[in-house]
Amino acid sequence: MPRPLINRSPMPGLGLSMGITLTMLSLVVLGPIGALLAQGASYGLDGLWATVNRERVWAALELSFRLSFFAALFNLVFGVVLAWVLVRYDFPGRRLVDAAVDLPFALPTAVAGIALTTLYAPNGVFGALAKDFGLKIAYTQGGIFLALIFVGLPFVTRTVQPVIEEIDREVEEASATLGATRFTTLRRIIAPMLLPAALTGFALSLARAVGEYGSVIFIAGNIPLKTEIAPLLIVIQLEEFNYDGAAAIGIAMLAISFAMLLAINLIQIWSRRRIGDV
Amino acid sequence: MSDAAERNWRSATDETPLVRGLLILAAVAGMALLVAAPLLTVFVEALAKGWFAALKSLGNPDALSAIRLTLMIAALSVPLNAVFGIAAAWFITRFEFRGKAFLITLIDLPFSVSPVVAGLCIVLMFGANSAIGGWLVAQGYPIVFALPGIVLATMFVTFPFVARELIPVMIEQGCQEEEAALTLGASGWRVFTTVTLPKIRWALLYGVLLCNARAMGEFGAVAVVSGKIRGQTATMPITIEMLYNEYLSVAAFSLAGLLTALALVTLLLKTVLELRHADEIAATHRH
Incomplete structure (x- = not known):
């Protein structure tokens, strides 16, 4: 006998909770995404490809993806160090730093954007300092990189922190008793335990950075082919009422997002199989 | 330690x-x-030009209208998403059905969609050029470039917040207590309000807090659907952008300071919840 669609349950509220869930999901998320795909379908594959396959669009997609990847990589390393420091060491202000990790989630992106731009612009506090060394940060790809680091900062720390808390100190002691140096223990024992969570955080940070708009546009300078990110290109198309063009780039970005969502799920399945549920 | x-x-x-x-x-x-x-x-x-200049810029009619609009958007979108979150968490944790994992993936979907793409989706579904949008405009209810569109875009980007906080907590708590209450003859609604709600209230508050912070600060999705009409559809973040681009630094940063203060209060409350009610919120937030 095939498994029933919904098992019988004594719990009340099946119709109500299912109704609200599916109605709102359809109205707010699935319908609008469907509208985007439908617009793309009516435009036709050739039209979609012709829109995406232009130098300016490729440059924007490549820029968004490349800088997001390196920002997520930075966050991977910095996030693991930060998580380790916050769990294992005690120092004055630890609680404050711990609370501040979530600030990039709580701070509106437009606010982060104008604050970072003011700081790192050539006439800003850090920007002037960089200028003395002959560096320009704001209005270059370096500025975009910085903003993308900011928005993705909390992900790795917050996924890795609980894993470090769970590590049994006896494992490290056993490793030390068997003659391993501290570095060997960290590399061979600790690192493999943190890897799945760190990769999940990396993927989340990457996904967030690729789609980021608010914190980037102020600091980017927005010069076509040089510092123009993919989401901005969509906004430009919309301002010209070119819905087909906007939809084509939107679908390309959606495809990238789905690929990353799939990667996150695969990492989680792989890590569960490897070290059990965490 | x-x-x-x-x-x-x-x-x-x-x-x-x-x-x-x-x-x-x-x-x-x-x-x-x-x-x-x-x-x-x-x-x-x-505060570059003193307290007075900062406060005066907040009293500007455009700034006031932006503050009012942002509060209104949060007041509409956050409760709606809370209702969705509770319903989805109840449906997912209290019943066994096929495709549950897929449903959870769909609910999480907005987290991996760019806010700008989210806004674009809303425009394509409800804009004046679409079938639904065109009909609604003809009836005198425009969605895009008006309040309903901004609320929808805000709901899109904050959609998973409450559900994500509630689902792990409700799985962990199980439903024995609800079953006991049902056996004793309580009605479904009574079970929810007297048994379930007290158990999930801190997790619910946690989710609402995060949802609210994001709702008030959303920029990308709102920038696309709002049309940025000064005094009408310009929210606080949109107004900050306009003021900043007009080199009105004090005004832009005063409004930004207001949003930042809100973010700091959110962080404070969140930390309090993590310390005081650790056993009643999702395990990943416990310290």
Whole structure:
């Protein structure tokens, strides 16, 4: 006998909770995404490809993806160090730093954007300092990189922190008793335990950075082919009422997002199989 | 945490003091440069010409209308998403059905969609060029470039917040208590309000808090659907952008300071919840 669609349950509220869930999901998320795909379908594959396959669009997609990847990589390393420091060491202000990790989630992106731009612009506090060394940060790809680091900062720390808390100190002691140096223990024992969570955080940070708009546009300078990110290109198309063009780039970005969502799920399945549920 | 005070030897499971110091320095310096400095900048720039100038710029009619609009959007979208979150968590954790994992993936979907793409989706579904949008405009109810569109876009980007907080908590708590109440003859609604709701209230508050912070600060999705009409559809973040681009630094940063204060209150409440009600919120937030 095939498994029933919904098992019988004594719990009340099946119709109500299912109704609200599916109605709102359809109205707010699935319908609008469907509208985007439908617009793309009516435009036709050739039209979609012709829109995406232009130098300016490729440059924007490549820029968004490349800088997001390196920002997520930075966050991977910095996030693991930060998580380790916050769990294992005690120092004055630890609680404050711990609370501040979530600030990039709580701070509106437009606010982060104008604050970072003011700081790192050539006439800003850090920007002037960089200028003395002959560096320009704001209005270059370096500025975009910085903003993308900011928005993705909390992900790795917050996924890795609980894993470090769970590590049994006896494992490290056993490793030390068997003659391993501290570095060997960290590399061979600790690192493999943190890897799945760190990769999940990396993927989340990457996904967030690729789609980021608010914190980037102020600091980017927005010069076509040089510092123009993919989401901005969509906004430009919309301002010209070119819905087909906007939809084509939107679908390309959606495809990238789905690929990353799939990667996150695969990492989680792989890590569960490897070290059990965490 | 280490109990360093009681010993003067170094445990084999500690890093050398030098490594330890360097790691702490890297972490604190990174956070100072990337997080603390921008935070400070907001207030420094807002008060660059004194308190009076900052407060005066907030009293500007456009600023006031932006504040009113942002509060209204949060007041509409957050409760709606809370209702959705509760319903979805109840449906997912209290019933067994096929495709549950897929449904959870769909609910999480907005987290991996760019806010700008989210806005674009709303425009394509409800814009004046679409079938639904065109009909609604003809009836005198425009969605895009008006309040309903901004609310929909805000709901899209904050969609998973409440459900994500509630689902793990409700799985962990199980439903024995609800079953007992049902056996004793309580109605479904009574079971929910007297048994379930008290158990999930802190997790619900946690989710609502995050949802609200994001709803008030959303920029990308709102920038696309709002049309940025000054005094009508310009929310606080949109107004900040306009003022900043007009080189009205004090006005832009004063409004930004208001949103930043809200973010700080959110962080404070969140930390309090994590410390005081650790056993009633999702395990990943416990300290």
